[in-house]
Amino acid sequence: MVRLFAVAGRPLADVAVRERVLEIARELAAAREVPVLRTEANDRGIEMALGVGRLAAFAYISEVRRLSNAWYVEAFDVGPLWPVNLHHDDEDTGPEPE
Secondary structure: OEEEEOOOOOHHHOHHHHHHHHHHHHHHHHHHOOOEEEEEEOOOEEEEEEOOOHHHHHHHHHHHHHHHHHHHHHHHOOOOOOOOOOOOEOOEOOOOOO
């Protein structure tokens, strides 16, 4: 299981933001042939179950973070959507949801 939680607020409450983040995740999974078993999204982030090992899952979600952050910063001229520095702690990425 991999997760990304927003740096602040509930940016994925905006349907366009949520759909673009999910689109980035789907496109990357298809390009990298990463099996996506389950995807969930809420106003603060996304959670995915992937059919790959821990290292591959961490690499995948790191790239989703990088690509969606770049899109978000360019589209809205604000800070990043996700934390810039990732940590590996039971595959969670970012602060716990409220």
